[in-house]
Amino acid sequence: MLSRSCFNLLNLDDYLRPDRTRIPRVMTVPGIISDFENGGEAAYDAVSSANQERRIIVSNQLPVRVRCDAAAKRWCFDWDKDALALQLKDGFPNDVEVVFVGCLKADIDVSEQDAVALSLVENFRCFPVFLPAETQSKFYHGFCKHYLWPLFHYMLPLTPNNGLRFDRSLWQAYVSANKAFADAIMEVINPDEDYVWIHDYHLMVLPTFLRKRFHRIKLGFFLHSPFPSSEIYRTIPVRDEILRGLLNCDLIGFHTFDYARHFLSCCSRMLGLDYQSKRGYIGLDYYGRTVSIKILPVGIHMGQLESVISFDETAKKVMELKARFEGKIVMLGVDDMDLFKGISLKFLAMGHLLEEHPELRGKVVLVQIVNPVRSSGEDVQEVQNEIDNVANEVNSRYSEPGYEPIVFVNGPVSTQDKVAYCAISECCVVNAVRDGMNLVPYKYTVSRQGNLDLDKALGLDGSSRKSVIIVSEFIGCSPSLSGAIRVNPWNIDSVSNAMNLAITMPEVEKQMRHAKHYKYISSHDVAYWARSFDQDLERACREHYRKRFWGISFGLGFRVVALGPNFRKLAVEHIVSAYNKTNNRLILLDYDGTMMPQGLVDKSPSDEVIKVLNGLCNDPKNVVFIVSGRGKESLSKWFSPCEKLGLSAEHGYFTRWSKDSLWESCLLAMDFDWMKIALPVMEHYTEATDGSFIEQKESALVWHHQEADPDFGTWQAKELLDHLESVLANEPVVVKRGQHIVEVKPQGVSKGVVVDSLIATMRTRGKATDFVLCIGDDRSDEDMFESIARSVTNPSLPAIAEVFACTVGQKPSMAKYYLDDTSDVIKMLQGVASASGQLNKPALSQVSFEGPP
Numbered sequence: 001m002l003s004r005s006c007f008n009l010l011n012l013d014d015y016l017r018p019d020r021t022r023i024p025r026v027m028t029v030p031g032i033i034s035d036f037e038n039g040g041e042a043a044y045d046a047v048s049s050a051n052q053e054r055r056i057i058v059s060n061q062l063p064v065r066v067r068c069d070a071a072a073k074r075w076c077f078d079w080d081k082d083a084l085a086l087q088l089k090d091g092f093p094n095d096v097e098v099v100f101v102g103c104l105k106a107d108i109d110v111s112e113q114d115a116v117a118l119s120l121v122e123n124f125r126c127f128p129v130f131l132p133a134e135t136q137s138k139f140y141h142g143f144c145k146h147y148l149w150p151l152f153h154y155m156l157p158l159t160p161n162n163g164l165r166f167d168r169s170l171w172q173a174y175v176s177a178n179k180a181f182a183d184a185i186m187e188v189i190n191p192d193e194d195y196v197w198i199h200d201y202h203l204m205v206l207p208t209f210l211r212k213r214f215h216r217i218k219l220g221f222f223l224h225s226p227f228p229s230s231e232i233y234r235t236i237p238v239r240d241e242i243l244r245g246l247l248n249c250d251l252i253g254f255h256t257f258d259y260a261r262h263f264l265s266c267c268s269r270m271l272g273l274d275y276q277s278k279r280g281y282i283g284l285d286y287y288g289r290t291v292s293i294k295i296l297p298v299g300i301h302m303g304q305l306e307s308v309i310s311f312d313e314t315a316k317k318v319m320e321l322k323a324r325f326e327g328k329i330v331m332l333g334v335d336d337m338d339l340f341k342g343i344s345l346k347f348l349a350m351g352h353l354l355e356e357h358p359e360l361r362g363k364v365v366l367v368q369i370v371n372p373v374r375s376s377g378e379d380v381q382e383v384q385n386e387i388d389n390v391a392n393e394v395n396s397r398y399s400e401p402g403y404e405p406i407v408f409v410n411g412p413v414s415t416q417d418k419v420a421y422c423a424i425s426e427c428c429v430v431n432a433v434r435d436g437m438n439l440v441p442y443k444y445t446v447s448r449q450g451n452l453d454l455d456k457a458l459g460l461d462g463s464s465r466k467s468v469i470i471v472s473e474f475i476g477c478s479p480s481l482s483g484a485i486r487v488n489p490w491n492i493d494s495v496s497n498a499m500n501l502a503i504t505m506p507e508v509e510k511q512m513r514h515a516k517h518y519k520y521i522s523s524h525d526v527a528y529w530a531r532s533f534d535q536d537l538e539r540a541c542r543e544h545y546r547k548r549f550w551g552i553s554f555g556l557g558f559r560v561v562a563l564g565p566n567f568r569k570l571a572v573e574h575i576v577s578a579y580n581k582t583n584n585r586l587i588l589l590d591y592d593g594t595m596m597p598q599g600l601v602d603k604s605p606s607d608e609v610i611k612v613l614n615g616l617c618n619d620p621k622n623v624v625f626i627v628s629g630r631g632k633e634s635l636s637k638w639f640s641p642c643e644k645l646g647l648s649a650e651h652g653y654f655t656r657w658s659k660d661s662l663w664e665s666c667l668l669a670m671d672f673d674w675m676k677i678a679l680p681v682m683e684h685y686t687e688a689t690d691g692s693f694i695e696q697k698e699s700a701l702v703w704h705h706q707e708a709d710p711d712f713g714t715w716q717a718k719e720l721l722d723h724l725e726s727v728l729a730n731e732p733v734v735v736k737r738g739q740h741i742v743e744v745k746p747q748g749v750s751k752g753v754v755v756d757s758l759i760a761t762m763r764t765r766g767k768a769t770d771f772v773l774c775i776g777d778d779r780s781d782e783d784m785f786e787s788i789a790r791s792v793t794n795p796s797l798p799a800i801a802e803v804f805a806c807t808v809g810q811k812p813s814m815a816k817y818y819l820d821d822t823s824d825v826i827k828m829l830q831g832v833a834s835a836s837g838q839l840n841k842p843a844l845s846q847v848s849f850e851g852p853p
Helices: 004-010 012-016 084-091 110-124 133-152 168-186 206-213 239-247 257-271 302-310 312-324 343-356 378-398 415-424 440-449 452-458 492-504 507-523 526-540 572-580 607-617 632-638 674-688 710-727 751-764 779-793 822-835
Strands: 054-061 064-069 074-079 097-103 126-128 195-199 218-222 251-254 275-278 281-286 289-295 329-336 364-371 406-410 427-430 468-472 485-487 548-552 559-563 585-589 622-627 646-649 654-656 693-696 701-704 733-738 741-746 771-776 802-808 817-819
Touching: 054 084, 054 168, 074 110, 084 097, 084 526, 097 168, 110 126, 126 168, 133 168, 168 206, 195 206, 195 526, 206 218, 206 239, 206 559, 218 526, 239 257, 251 257, 251 526, 257 275, 257 281, 257 289, 257 710, 289 526, 289 559, 302 312, 302 415, 302 440, 312 415, 312 452, 329 343, 329 415, 329 440, 329 492, 343 364, 343 378, 343 492, 364 415, 378 406, 415 440, 415 452, 427 440, 427 492, 440 468, 440 507, 468 492, 468 507, 485 492, 572 771, 572 802, 572 822, 585 751, 607 622, 607 822, 622 751, 632 646, 674 693, 674 701, 674 710, 674 741, 710 733, 710 741, 751 771, 751 779, 771 779, 779 802, 802 822, 817 822
Parallel strands: 054 097, 054 195, 097 126, 195 218, 218 251, 251 289, 329 364, 329 427, 364 406, 427 468, 468 485, 585 622, 585 771, 622 646, 771 802, 802 817
Antiparallel strands: 064 074, 275 281, 281 289, 548 559, 646 654, 693 701, 701 741, 733 741
């Protein structure tokens, strides 16, 4: 039977067909595929209909609850309605089918896994991933919870109490688990049509496994934790593997701009990638693919919460709690039991409040709901002990008969009970020192909005709904809550003052803040979040079938290069035939990055380069030019052995046709007074930017910042560009920003103008060009490629029979060909020179084509 990869290869023509159908994945009857080709579609399991869109939601855990029915000796499942993976379905169109891939919250014996998987697929559209117990422990409790999670929350493992240090075996378990997820997805996916949405830091290298198998896969990722600053992230020994894993997605989502900014900074500092913002979208150019960045905080499921609020039992619970805390002002905290939630700091602030305001003793109560821990270890126990000690100290100091300032409610606590606590609380305190998002303030606000039954239970008239939120500035929901009291959780005085302000705030102010929050939260719910991400994912994948994808590298360094449909590698055999049958050839070569590798300190050409250039120049049918941004003095010195070689310096401002020719300027009457204006400005930025320097040419000034701090250098380059454009607005110059440079040069000077001039000069001398070979590697060379393309398509000009425009490196370009590196360029030129038998001939003393006098 053909493998899945063979099937895809045999159906490449189907990629662009709008009526293509889904490849069936699962069969429910025995037989051979061919037995069911005619009218046998019913034999396939209806995981999805032939034309129905699908979203594959991948998370560490499936959105189902698991319990073992001991009497029936079987596993039972039902939906976990609190799971975000399930709630986001509301944001998808009704005709979209959603399937889930993830682990179960139970240890299923190997002998039962097939039956469990079948039940989950048939009843829940869930595809479970079963990991061996040891792998699961090392993957989740080891690498995820005790290494990545603390580090992503800004805690470096400097001591054993601050998380685990990097352990290669834990990393291998993480990779193995991600590969197991990839294998499970392979059993489900139709890569031509399905969209895959991966969630959170547990699966950050999963995109690499998927992209390696299906280059055109439509892949999104959302990180629900913070992304640390580059100073923290760069400590991870496998930092590049994780970054490249995320970059194998089409869309990457973050809760806040800070998290996205840190990610982009890491890509810049560690991988040398730059990003651009176009029409409101942030995009990273990664080997010809645009990786989009999405910034949107997740919301809550309004319908589910409002349903709980409407229960009669909720109103009864509210009445009970109201009676229990009669005459008290209740402040509420709902947190997980972990070291980043700042619970002990919150308790210290409560103690400080009662100490500074004796009149509040006996009146103010802080109810702290603590959710069950998600992991175990000495660090969790240490946090528990600290919280207990602080709470006991505050309670022992300020308790009175019938009054306890800090009330613990240990979880698990039902959503219904949490809603009831929210309903009676005047203030919600979220004091985490670091948290990805935290939806407690959102749920608190909606619970305070209530309904008629809750209003009756609370004795409200329905028009006086109010709430106050104290929120840490270090959590993801903080930017969205513009009416909250933002605090630094480490500043005990500040948090205490915020508590006092929340208590004493005028009622009208509380109502206005509540209304502002409720309007935002109700309109930016989980459905809005999912719908927005889904739409952006579709937009990010629109160009997939208009490009060709090439896989490069191995292991977790794998990535794909996206190329135009007609973009292919240039080989000698492609051009030899055209080369031999043409008579007026123009060969244009960039130098840095094309003839000479960028990383070398000594930029002078090697003997091999000189030899191949002389070989090309020896053919009387050739006009060969080096077209470079370098100055004429350097080029003259380096290429003095090449008597017939033409040189174009400073991007075409100076040109000479051979060693014996004079240098000509494209603008003889150019006024360079503008340099007196631009140079002091550049010197100011050079002094302020460590690692930058100025390159002063005869016709241009270039500010380089490749050795400066990547972020600061980029920032300064933008500022310098604006500054120069302002002061040179009335001067005949162009200010351009390139890769790690800002350049000021005369108007009308570019490599493209050089090409136009050379072609026109050859035509006027009776040698109309019939063959062009142009090779370059950077943005300035794109001007040459564009000029050549314009000349070819201009009906008023003589047609050029053979054109070979070639860029160095697999990347988007105006050129139709590419070569991998400078060594490929030299080999290709050697092959061309050998084709005409000129490579080993001695250089001629006379030039074959003189330029204009």
